[in-house]
Amino acid sequence: xxxxxxLLYQNFMQVxxxxxxxxxxxxxxxxxxxxxxxxxxxxxxxxxxxxxGEFAPTGELAMLAIADMSTIIIIEFKLNLKKSKGNEHxxxxxxxxxxxxxxxxxxxxxxxxxxxTTGFLYAFNLAPIALALYQTLGxxxxxxxxxxxxxxKTRAPLTTIKQAVGDRHxxxxxxxxxxxxxxxxxxxxxxxxxGTTSLALRAWIAHYISQLSTMEDRLAQVPxxxxxxxxxxxxxxxxKSSKDSFQxxxxxxxxxxxxxxxSIDLENNHIHAQADRYQNRIxxxxxxxxxxxxxxxxxxxxxxxxxxxxSRGHIAKLVPANSLSFVDKTISSIKIVGRDDPTQAETxxxxxxxxxxxxxxxxxxxxxxxxxxxxSSPRDDFQWPSAWTEEANDAxxxxxxxxxxxxxxxxxxxxxxxxxxxxxxxVIASFVQTAxxxxxxxxxxxxxxxxxxxxxxxxxxxxxxxxxxxxxSKEFFDHWHEHLYANIRANAIISEDFFAPGFSKxxxxxxxxxxxxxxxxxxxxxxxxxxEAAPLRTLVxxxxxxxxxxxxxxxxxxxxxxxxxxxxxxxxx
Numbered sequence: 012x013x014x015x016x017x018l019l020y021q022n023f024m025q026v027x028x029x030x031x032x033x034x035x036x037x038x039x040x041x042x043x044x045x046x047x048x049x050x051x052x053x054x055x056x057x058x059x060x061x062x063x064g065e066f067a068p069t070g071e072l073a074m075l076a077i078a079d080m081s082t083i084i085i086i087e088f089k090l091n092l093k094k095s096k097g098n099e100h101x102x103x104x105x106x107x108x109x110x111x112x113x114x115x116x117x118x119x120x121x122x123x124x125x126x127x128t129t130g131f132l133y134a135f136n137l138a139p140i141a142l143a144l145y146q147t148l149g150x151x152x153x154x155x156x157x158x159x160x161x162x163x164k165t166r167a168p169l170t171t172i173k174q175a176v177g178d179r180h181x182x183x184x185x186x187x188x189x190x191x192x193x194x195x196x197x198x199x200x201x202x203x204x205x206g207t208t209s210l211a212l213r214a215w216i217a218h219y220i221s222q223l224s225t226m227e228d229r230l231a232q233v234p235x236x237x238x239x240x241x242x243x244x245x246x247x248x249x250x251k252s253s254k255d256s257f258q259x260x261x262x263x264x265x266x267x268x269x270x271x272x273x274s275i276d277l278e279n280n281h282i283h284a285q286a287d288r289y290q291n292r293i294x295x296x297x298x299x300x301x302x303x304x305x306x307x308x309x310x311x312x313x314x315x316x317x318x319x320x321x322s323r324g325h326i327a328k329l330v331p332a333n334s335l336s337f338v339d340k341t342i343s344s345i346k347i348v349g350r351d352d353p354t355q356a357e358t359x360x361x362x363x364x365x366x367x368x369x370x371x372x373x374x375x376x377x378x379x380x381x382x383x384x385x386x387s388s389p390r391d392d393f394q395w396p397s398a399w400t401e402e403a404n405d406a407x408x409x410x411x412x413x414x415x416x417x418x419x420x421x422x423x424x425x426x427x428x429x430x431x432x433x434x435x436x437x438v439i440a441s442f443v444q445t446a447x448x449x450x451x452x453x454x455x456x457x458x459x460x461x462x463x464x465x466x467x468x469x470x471x472x473x474x475x476x477x478x479x480x481x482x483x484s485k486e487f488f489d490h491w492h493e494h495l496y497a498n499i500r501a502n503a504i505i506s507e508d509f510f511a512p513g514f515s516k517x518x519x520x521x522x523x524x525x526x527x528x529x530x531x532x533x534x535x536x537x538x539x540x541x542x543e544a545a546p547l548r549t550l551v552x553x554x555x556x557x558x559x560x561x562x563x564x565x566x567x568x569x570x571x572x573x574x575x576x577x578x579x580x581x582x583x584x
Contacts (some may be wrong), residue, residue, distance in 0.1 A: 014044050019083075019208060023172065023190075030087040033083040037084055041086060041116040048077070048084045052123055055130065061218030062134040062155070064143060065210045066195050068261055070254035072143035076214035077124065080222075083211040086120070086149065089113075113126035115124065117150055131235065133158055133221040134337050135168050135191070135213060138365040139253055143235050151238040157365060158220055160441040160519050161229035167297055168360075175220045187216075192298035192349060195261065229530070234369035241367075245374050248385055249364055252561030256360070258348070259559065267291075268346040272366045275337045282317070282329040282337065284345055289487065293327035295319050299349035301329050305340050312343065319347070324489045359565040372568050380567045380576065383424060385560070395420035399574045415551070415577045417440040423575060428556075428582040434581050439551060440470040442577075443523055446549070447478065452522035453548030453572070463554050464525050468499050469529050471523075479523035480504055487558065509535045515549040518544040528558060532565055546572035556580035 015035040022026050034047045041048070051060075058079075065074040067090055076085045124132075126143070134140055137157035144150040162171030168191040173182055190209045220226055236248055269291050271284035282303065286292040293301075301319055305369055306312015321328040331337075353361070354549045366372045374381055382393055390534075391540070399418070414425045415438070429435055439456060446454055458464045461483065468481045488496070488505050496503050508514060518524065518541055529538065547570045552558070555578040567573070 013040070013046065016109070017207070019211055019217060021212055022186045022507065023183060024176060025183075026179075028219075029081060030472075031081060031083060031211070031446075033190055033207060035085045035087060035207060038086055038113050040118050041113075042093050044118065047082075049080050051084055051490050052078065053081060057129040059131050059218060059221045060124075060139075061216070061221065061443075062132050062140060063210050063213035063216040063217060064134075064194065065207075066139070066143060066257065068195055070143065070257040070261075071147040071477070072140070074210055075140075075144075076207070076210045078211070078214035078218045081216055082217075085211060092332065095196070099132050114231045117148055117258045121150060121489065125150055126239065127154055127358045130154070131156050131221070131230075133157060133230075135171075135217055136194075137236055138246065138368055141368055142239055142246075142250040142253040143240040145238060145246050146254050151241075151246075152239040153235070153239050155236040156221070156230060156233050157236065157369075158217055159232070160233040160365075161226060164166050167273070167445060169297070172220060174217065175223050175226050176226060187299060190216075203538065234371060236368040237370065238366075238368060239283065239349060240370065244386055245367075245529075248352075249367065249374075252559075254566070255559055256357075256561055265350060266346060266348040268344055270344050271342075273342045273345075275340075277336075277338060280331065280334070280337060281320075282331075284327050284329060286327075287335060289325075292325060292486075293319055293322055293329075293345075293347060294351045295322045295327075296347075296349055296352045297324055297551055299347055299351070302346040302348065303331065304343045304561050306343055312341075312481065327552065336458075354529055355528040355532040355534070356562065356565070359569075360562060363565045363568050364561075367568075374568070378571055380566055380573055384563065384567065395423055399423075401503055409438070409441065411438045412442045412445055414447060415575075418575060425577040427579045430581055430583060436470045439579065440476070442551070443471060443476060443479070447476070447522060451549065454523045454551065455531075455545075455547050455549070456523065456525045456553065458550045458553040459528050459557050460554065461527055462495075464527055465499075466494055467553060468502065471525075472502075474501055476523075477502070478521065479525065480518065480521045482506070482524065482526035482536070484527075484530065484533075485581070506530075506533065506535060509533075509539045509541065515540040515544040521545060522553050528552075528562060528566070531570075542570065548572055549575040549577070551577045551579065553579050554581075556582060 017033045017035070019031040019033055021031065025240060025453070026076055034573060036044055036047065061078040063076040064072055067073045071090055072088060073429060074085055074087050076083055121484070126248055132152070132155040132280060134155065135158050140481070141152050141155065144152055146297065159166040159168070159171050162174055163327055169187045176182060190212050194213070221230060267287065271286055273285070274283045284293060292545050296319065299510070301317040303315045304312060304315050305315060315334040316330065317329045320330050321329055353446055363372065367374050374385070379395060381391070399420070411427050414422060427438060443454065456464070458469050464481065468479070471479055479502060483505055485497070485505050487505045504514070550566070550573055557580070
């Protein structure tokens, strides 16, 4: 396909940026039609460039945009589509890298763009781009800066842009949110038909932000991403993990329609929607829109566009986009379009992956657990630190519990598996009972779901054990599931109580703590000294087979105190 040229205008802010030229070039034609890219690179030698990526639904990098103040070059990578094997009804495209030999084009990109020795590359959400370059094309990148690292902790593109621009120009929030709400192509159509405006503007705004004087000092403090210094093993693991996570995210629904008990705040013209089930609750999302159906039944009314501005427990506040009055109006249903914001665990996982790419974490050498669990063939010289070895009194206990108690170097990692109903939860309780009798502490029992953690807690209570605490998120507990914890309420600590004066002291005297994997990523738990008061020494993970391996990255890179890990689950799941 020959080069396609489009003319664009930015709509992010009230400033005359002039006409932008976007040139779309197929990778297979890059060498023959390289003049546009060469011109861009030559006039910006030693200067900053903006980057942005567009992904296929299966996570491969479909397009890469490179921008300066007036020009955006978009390189389109050929991805072949095949129908899913064994499921002829599955209409979702499955992408595979093209078999066309594009070695020369990729070498050109490496030498002239991805491995520039002067001039940084700037991008929003850089880590997925860097990993997809390797996963899809076998390419690496250096001297690349993640712009959000110089912004707020929320990493919201809109917030970062507002901080950078300040009060210089009027910002159009909705336009920015729309451009950043999705970086996935729906169908891999030719670029001229598919549209590349959002991709081009993401690259352009990355370059624009990098040139603002307000960002100079902040961006200078951000460590650059350099995947050239990572081994194939590390980069391959991170890239596959990122792609798996991307595919799981794509399976989440992009819209849901629910009936809610609603009330109208006539004074402020707001809607308060109350969900009847935890699964139906409305969460705040930066990229979500609410469509409120007015009328007794479908087809007999009209729809109002709105936004979720606040969500607490079972009640969410929605504000209409226009000034329509809700007096004498009946709300039949509410449709939420757009995915929820990432969870705390997902956010921390992404942050740790970025820190690895920036060289702030040495994934292979900082922690022996990382070497053992994440990589299939540990180094020949791998050994556990000698100071970790402890002996436990294991007289009269079952083989499984004995393995869980073992602290010698050949028993650091224990795997217990079996189908439902084989007593795995009982084994956990037996282990805790024996561990406490041996004076052990720093025992954390975790699972992916709140229900699984609650079941372990109830088993501990059945064993007559009381010296443990269960950490539960306020969102899950309040209004929804208080009744589930009726028999163990005295041992539960709700997340809002993490800020109580005696919280850290309470954990300090508690040898066993239960929580979900997501709770381990709680900023409040870390901020209030929870992990200093009760460092993770023995980690027991129930329903371990339900957790994607990349979700363990924050655990093993953040908690260097871990000395024993037990994976428990059903190997058939």
